[in-house]
Amino acid sequence: MSQHDAYQVQPSHQPPAYGQPPAYRQYAPPGAGYGGAARPWDGPGPALSVPSGLATATVVLAVAVTAVQVLSWLTSFGAVERYTQAASVGVPSAEVFTAYDTVATLLLLVQLAAGVVTCVWLWSSRSIAEAVAPERGHARSRVWVWLGWIVPVVSLWFPYQVVRDVRAATVASPRPGLGWWWTGWLVFGVATNVAAQVASSGPAASPEVYSVLPVAESVGTAAVVLALVLWARIVREVTAGQRAVLTTSPR
DSSP states (O other), X not given: OOHHHHTOOOOOOOOOOTXXXXXXGGGOOSSOXXXXXXXXXXXXXXXXXXXXXXXXXXXXXXXXXXXXXXXXXXXXXXXXXXXXXXXXXXXXXXXXXOHHHHHHHHXXXXXXXXXXXXXXXXXXXXXXXXXXXXXXXXXXXXXXXXXXXXXXXXXXXXHHHXXXXXXXXXXXXXXXXHHHHHHHHHHHHHHHHHHHHHHTOOTTOOHHHHTHHHHHHHHHHHHHHHHHHHXXXXXXXHHHHHHHHTSOOOO
């Protein structure tokens, strides 16, 4: 071997042509990363950072939703008595204002805030997943990170697929429970809708109809507590995976 061969420099990734922005996927570095799920990010493209602040806010707002739902459950018992008394004199429950109605309004506002922050976190996490693991497919395009929660019918499974694919692209060995998280969320949604229908019943509603209200709120509370516990674990898993894959590997 000649001295020239001994000091021959191995070819590396070619820089982009002048005027062309660097592509994430072009510079995904070779080699195994976090347990083989994705590769450590050390490419020259735009910097990627772990959205840890958004992750924390997502969990905090999920806790807030759960706390307000517990209040809704507690106040539902008194609301039943007020609604029943009003119905006995021909007054619909929609015209009766109780503490339960105040909590229901608060729950709607907290859910809205939690939904917005969660979608922002998922959008950022999806960008990271596509950058560090371009070989992994996603069942839904990125726009469904937002629309999947609000479009009727598809909201029953599109958000689950978005979260599932983001986690799969970032976490090497995800723990079980994703399906139970989504089941808890769906049950919570159904239970709160049933409770809202009962609370807005007309003057002809019987006392038996209003007695369903605490039952629906009890089911919804149990479901959202389950969903909260599993959601916090999912967010923590994804955040840990993001930190792993975005750590620059030594050369």
